Amino acid sequence: MRNKRPRSEAVARTCFWPIRLTSKLPDTMVHFTTEEKAAVASLWAKVNVEVVGSESLARLLIVYPWTQRLFDSFGNLYSESAIMGNPKVKAHGRKVLNSFGNAIKHMDDLKGTFTDLSELHCDKLHVDPENFRTFPSYVLSSFYSQLLGNMILIVLATHFSKEFTPQMQAAWQKLTNAVANALAHKYH
Amino acid sequence: MLTAEEKAAVTGFWGKVNVDVVGAEALGRLLVVYPWTQRFFEHFGDLSTPDAVMGNPKVKAHGKRVLDAFSEGLKHLDDLKGAFAQLSELHCDKLHVDPENFKLLGNVLVVVLARHHGGEFTPVLQADFQKVVTGVANALAHRYH
Numbered sequence: 414m415r416n417k418r419p420r421s422e423a424v425a426r427t428c429f430w431p432i433r434l435t436s437k438l439p440d441t442m443v444h445f446t447t448e449e450k451a452a453v454a455s456l457w458a459k460v461n462v463e464v465v466g467s468e469s470l471a472r473l474l475i476v477y478p479w480t481q482r483l484f485d486s487f488g489n490l491y492s493e494s495a496i497m498g499n500p501k502v503k504a505h506g507r508k509v510l511n512s513f514g515n516a517i518k519h520m521d522d523l524k525g526t527f528t529d530l531s532e533l534h535c536d537k538l539h540v541d542p543e544n545f546r547t548f549p550s551y552v553l554s555s556f557y558s559q560l561l562g563n564m565i566l567i568v569l570a571t572h573f574s575k576e577f578t579p580q581m582q583a584a585w586q587k588l589t590n591a592v593a594n595a596l597a598h599k600y601h
Numbered sequence: 602m603l604t605a606e607e608k609a610a611v612t613g614f615w616g617k618v619n620v621d622v623v624g625a626e627a628l629g630r631l632l633v634v635y636p637w638t639q640r641f642f643e644h645f646g647d648l649s650t651p652d653a654v655m656g657n658p659k660v661k662a663h664g665k666r667v668l669d670a671f672s673e674g675l676k677h678l679d680d681l682k683g684a685f686a687q688l689s690e691l692h693c694d695k696l697h698v699d700p701e702n703f704k705l706l707g708n709v710l711v712v713v714l715a716r717h718h719g720g721e722f723t724p725v726l727q728a729d730f731q732k733v734v735t736g737v738a739n740a741l742a743h744r745y746h
Contacts, residue, residue, distance in 0.1 A: 471724060
């Protein structure tokens with residue numbers, strides 16, 4: 414069990430202070446009320462997965478630039494327009510948001526739903542064959558997943574100003590936190 | 602902390618922000634999305650439902666007050682710690698607010714700005730504002746002991 418906080422994360426925490434996933438979310442099943450599930454599903458039905466996914470990932474890379482190191486193989490990330498137009502960013506963003514779509518169908522068992530993805534993100538070493546660099550996937554802890562979750566919320570807010578009520582924001586914040594938690598489950 | 606261009610972008614954009622509305626909404630959403638924050642506002646009356654929170658006149662008034670202070674801080678981006686020194690002491694010594702909550706409010710403010718300004722709230726503008734809210738949160742926590 415790794416106890417040492419990775420240096421990159423320690424550096425990141427001193428630079429920017431997003432919400433920390435703290436003991437406020439215990440490691441038990443998260444329960445969503447009927448209203449929360451209905452709210453999430455109603456907004457999801459209107460979401461363009463390609464647009465929201467790619468923009469969310471792009472915003473992560475722009476607002477928190479150190480996350481770009483997780484995507485070294487993606488090519489040109491040197492400017493806002495390069496990131497927004499990068500086809501690999503778009504493709505991966507779409508992939509991430511499709512995964513969210515799956516989460517929404519299984520809101521009562523997010524840990525089970527994300528078991529494979531959790532292992533992928535947390536346990537397997539990532540090897541970049543071009544550079545022969547490895548970085549342990551524990552950098553993909555709940556910290557980073559939570560940042561991406563927050564980006565999804567912001568993109569939803571920009572696209573759906575009317576539908577994104579406080580209750581909608583609360584339901585989606587709960588969902589993104591729970592997904593981040595589920596993704597980190599295999600690490601913890 | 603911010604380059605000259607970033608400062609110009611932030612203050613330029615802030616000129617379009619309806620501080621009263623955004624302040625009230627940001628505080629209201631904080632209380633709805635992170636319900637434990639309501640413990641600091643029990644004397645505000647009815648916070649029992651999201652609608653009650655968002656319509657609560659004390660929430661609106663206090664939200665405006667908070668964002669007025671934030672606006673004032675934007676004039677001192679080079680010395681946020683100095684600008685927020687007194688408020689930092691107040692929040693620690695008198696109000697006993699966990700500084701973690703300043704980051705939460707900062708994040709909610711960014712969401713509210715995104716909601717009100719849509720595509721105009723570009724990723725780069727979001728990045729600039731994230732630096733500002735982080736700086737303000739740090740400044741508010743600075744005098745804690």
